[in-house]
Amino acid sequence: MKYRLELNSDVLEKFAGESLIDSLTRRFTYQNREFWLGKIASGQVRVNDLVSRPDHALVVGEVVQFAIDDFNEPDLDTSYQKIWENENLIMVSKPANLPVHSNRRFYYQTMTAILRRDEKLPDLNPMHRLDRETSGLMLYLKKPFASRSLRREPGRIIGAKFYLVLVNGEFEHESLIVDEPLREAACPPVYYLMVVAPDGRPART
Structure with a gap:
């Protein structure tokens, strides 16, 4: 699907005083300095909805805006199911x-x-996450005040998480605890694939 993508970034105190071009180059390293200079010159990068200059000194509270015409996202399966909800929470099944x-x-x-x-709730936020490749149940907080109170004690809502895993062949154990360090694979077939590695972070599954 194609659409006009508009991204906004608030200028925080730690970015104040930086030039617009230096800030863009340092923070958004997936493009080089020449790319950002071109976007500023074309008016695609603006500050407070106004055309700006590369040497503009950023001020706390300003908003840096970047617009991409005809941004193309590959089509995905978005057919989720709503499983349950109350006044504070929504549970959905993510594909x-x-x-x-x-x-x-x-x-x-x-x-x-x-x-x-869909819910017309701009402040809605997840209580936890699932990898893109993983389907399963997710809990969302509907209100900011609920986010603050429930996030302090997520165990009140989520006692444990269970995953169903498909394996090749026959699994030899009824249950198994894996106590090995994990890190991201160097060249994973899917995003954020974790592998056992001596230099990984401690993990227990």
Whole structure:
């Protein structure tokens, strides 16, 4: 699907005083300095909705805006199911291959963005996350005040998480605890694939 993508970034105190071009180059390293200079010159990068200069000194409270015409997202399966809800929470079943949060390729087609639009709840946020490739149940907080109170004690709501895993062959154990360090694979077939590695972080599954 193609659409006009508009991204906004608030200028925080730690960015104040930086030039617009230096800030863009340092923070958004997936493009080089020449790319950002071209976008500023064409008016695609603005400050407070006004055309700006590369040497503009950023001020706390300003908003840097970047617009991409005809942004193209690959079509995804967005057919989620609402399982349950009350005044504070919504439980949904997320399909596989649908990201929870926005990333460099997907902004409109994410579980969070879709649910915010469908429920007309711009402050809705997930209590936890699932990898893009993983399908399963997710809990969302509907209100900011609920987010603050429930996030302090997520165990009140989520006592444990269970995953169903498909394996090749026959699994030899009725149950098994894996106590090995994990890190991201160097060249994973899917995003954020974790592998056992001596230099990984401690993990127990």
